[in-house]
Amino acid sequence: MVLLSYTLPAIFVIGFIYFILRQAQGSNNQALSFGKSKARMFSGEQPTVTFDDVAGADEAKEELQEVVEFLQQPEKFIGLGARIPKGVLLVGSPGTGKTLLAKAVSGEAGVPFFSISGSEFVEMFVG
CATH class of the missing domain: 3.40.50.300 (P-loop containing nucleotide triphosphate hydrolases)
Known part of the structure; x- marks a missing residue:
C-alpha cells in the first residue's frame, strides 16, 4: 500500500509530461516557440x-x-x-x-x- 502511494503520483506526473511533449510535437512546436x-x-x-x-x-x-x-x-x-x-x-x-x-x-x-x-x-x- 505504501509503495502504491509513492508510485501512483509519479506515474501521473510522468504521463502528464509525456502528454504535453506529444502535444508540442504535433503542433510543429508552436507551444514551445515563445522566443522565436x-x-x-x-x-x-x-x-x-x-x-x-x-x-x-x-x-x-x-x-x-x-x-x-x-x-x-x-x-x-x-x-x-x-x-x-x-x-x-x-x-x-x-x-x-x-x-x-x-x-x-x-x-x-x-x-x-x-x-x-x-x-x-x-x-x-x-x-
Missing part, C-alpha cells in the same frame, strides 16, 4: 526596392536619401562633426508607403531589412 521571431530578413546585397520604385512622397524620399548617404559614407559626416542617426520614425496612416520607403532605404544603402507585421507580436517583450 517571425521576422523576415531581406538582404541588402541584391536591392529589390529602390527610391525609383517609390512614387510620390518626394519630401520623405529626400530626407531618407540623406540617411542613405550617411550609411554609405559615415566618415564624411563624422569628419564634419555630425551626430550618428539612431533610427528613423516613419509615421502615417496604413497604406501610405512606410514599409516601401523603409525597403527602399535598405536597398539603396545595401543593408539588411527585417520585416514583421504588428499582428505577429505575441510576446510581451520583442527584441
